Amino acid sequence: MVGRRSRLALRLLPALLLLAGLFLTLPAGDARARAGEGPPSVLLINQRSPQWPRAAERMGLQVQMLLRHFTPRTVTISPERYAPGMISRYDRVVVVGNDALEPLPPALLRDLERPGRPVMWLGHGLGRLSPGSSGFSAEGPAPGGSLRWVRYCGERYPAAPGEVRRIRVSSPGVRVLASYEGGREPVPYILRGGDLWYVNGLPSSSSAYPDPERDAPLLVLADVLHDFLGVLGHGPRRAVIRLEDVSVHVPPERIIRIAGYLHEHRVPFAVGVIPAQRFEDGSVVELSERPELVRALRYAQERGGTVVLHGYHHTFGSGEDYEFWDERRDAPIAGETHAMYARKLEDGIRILRDNGLEPRLWETPHYAASPLAYRVFSGYFSHAIETRDPVGWLPYPSGPDPYGQTLIPENLGYIAPEEGLTVEDQLARARLLRIVRDGWAVGFYHPASVPPSELERLVEGLRAQGYAFADLRELPAEVRYGYRPGPLERMESWLTSGPWLALMRLDDALEGSLPWWPAVRRAPWSALLPAAAAAALLLRLRGQWRSAGKPLRRGGAG
Known part of the structure; x- marks a missing residue:
């Protein structure tokens, strides 16, 4: 028996040695993934630029947020903070070369040249690495002015690249993943040779929203x-529509109509709610003072709406002004404190919960606040739906950001025909975002001022592009404030909305079980009921007239 086991072990030994060799030759990140240790860890080295410090900082933050869509285990340092051997503690390394003249530490360059982990280099300074096994090198400037397109995955998109380099490829194993076109010959944009990936130039967003003429490289x-x-990609491309600046100045019937339409077409949505609107005369009106609006918002919440706390006052009735930033001084509000901002968030959450509304995400009014305010927001809400300077728009959710929140990007803009902002603009941006295999298209709509027909066009257009609408209620979002309404507040909330919502639920149940119920509901009952009542009255009167007109039958002796 022992001899048989020994012979079996000898037969299996070569196979076991082969498997061990394969495991040891896996890249570090892939080995960690197979071991079930979560997403890869990334060391991001962002080079400073004495001439353009803010641009270098913004570029580093933008790359950091792109990486944090995939892994929160992303650490950013400057080259000066690098210590020899540091990259060995990470699965991937990304270097952002912001300045061709600024030196890099020799220890960093030596460690980057050692094989064993994927390295991505963006922008300037690739020539400081020896070509080694990568099979390509960057040479002099390419004629960037004639490059007008970027080709990727068989498609060509408009582009306006900045400074790019000519690339010399010396190995057939190099893969060009994307290239710039328009000159005498294509110029590689992103290529890979061995463990080295190179991004030719520094792609960044050019405006507040994705520009179909310029932003494809990013x-x-x-x-x-x-x-x-x-x-791998995280499922289908997603879309989100947010109803914006919803407060006491919005007609409740408009909210009900829009929520009903979105629910009927299986479109989850978000609602940015201002809980205590301050008007220009200084007066403040809370939601509880408008029970019809509370009912409409409860209706929207039950029909797929995710409630977003959109500030506390949002300052004026238009809902278009700053609350956490001094616009005139372009600076933080004088005398700001943690307590003053915390009180606003706690009061806002309290007002919503007292009225049966549960906020799940945060939205900064006008996307502008001080660093202190952003830290306060992060203490109460794990997720926010907005863009933030200096990073700007993103093509997918990412986080944590520098303040600790996960950001759902707003990247489509809004509809304002009087300003020349149209649904077609939003759909053009959504079409561009389809470059990203798991991209999100997130835009907003003002129910107070824009006709519902525009919203319907947006929904239909996003669906036609293949987007699936995301239900933000499924996010692992956390609201860190323990207040809950007491018995009195719950009773008041039920008296305001409970019976009305019960009728709405009954309507949903009837619609789900009786195919003919929607036709009954859509019937013009306001005209039919009076007509039916009048008809019944006429029939009754007719019967009485006939009875009165009949001769009396006289009885006689037989």
Whole structure:
């Protein structure tokens, strides 16, 4: 028996040695993923630029937030903070070369040249690495002015690249993943040779929202990061529509109509609610003073709406002014304190919960606040739906940001025909965002001022592009405030909305079980009921007239 087991072990030994060799040759990040240790860890080295310090900082933050869509285990340092051997503690390394003249530590360059982990280099300074096994090198400037397109995955998109380099490829094993076109010959934009990935130039967003004429290179980078990090796409492309600036100045019937339409078409949505609107005369009106609006918001919440706390006062009736930033001084509010901002958030959450509304995300009024205010927001809400300077728009959710929140990006803009902002603009941006295999298209709509027909066009257009609407209630969002309404507040909330909502639930149940019920509901009962009552009255009177007109039958002796 022992001899048989020994012979079996000898037969299995070569196979076991082969498996062990394969495991040891896996890249570090892939080995961690197979071991079930979560997403890869990334060291991001962002080079400073004495001439353009703010641009260098913004570029580093933008790359950091792109990486944190895939892994929160992303650590950013400057080259000066690098210590020899530091990259060995990470699965991937990303270097952002912001300045061609600024030196990099020799220890960093030596460690980057050692094989064993994927390295992505963006922008300037690649020539400081020896070509080694990568099979390519960056040479002099390419004629960037003639490059007008970027080609990726068989498609060509408009582009306006900045400074890019000519690339010399010396190995057939180099893969060009994307290239710029328009000159005499294509110029590689993103390529890979061995463990080295190179992004030719520094792609960044050019405006407040994705520009179909310029921003495709940034989206190509956002998509290539899936392959660099070894992370597959996270399901279908998603879309979100947020009803914006909803407060006491919005007609409740408009909210009911829009929520009913979105629910009927299986579209989850978000509602940015201002709980205590301050008007220009200084007066403040809370939601509880408008029970019809509370009922409408409860109706929207039950029909797929995710409630977003959109500030506390939002200052004026238009809902278009700053609350956590001094616009005139372009600076933080004088005398700001943690307590004054915390009180606003706690009162806002309390008002919503007292009225049966549960906030799940935060939205900064006008997307502008001081660093102190952003830290306060992060203490109460794990997720926010907005863009934030200096990073700007993102193509997918990411986090934590520098203040600790996960951001759901707002990247489509809004509809304002009087300002020349149209549904077609939003859909053009959504079409561009499709470059990213798991991109999100998130825009907003003002129910107080824009016709519902515009919203319907947006929904239909996003669906036609293949987007699936995301239900933000499914996010692992956390609201860190323990207040809950007491018995009196719950009773008041039920008296305001409970019976009305019960009728709405009954209507939903009837619609689900009786196919003909929607036709009954849509019937013009306001006209039919009076007509039916009048008809019944006429029939009754007719019967009485006939009875009165009949001759009396006289009885006689037989």
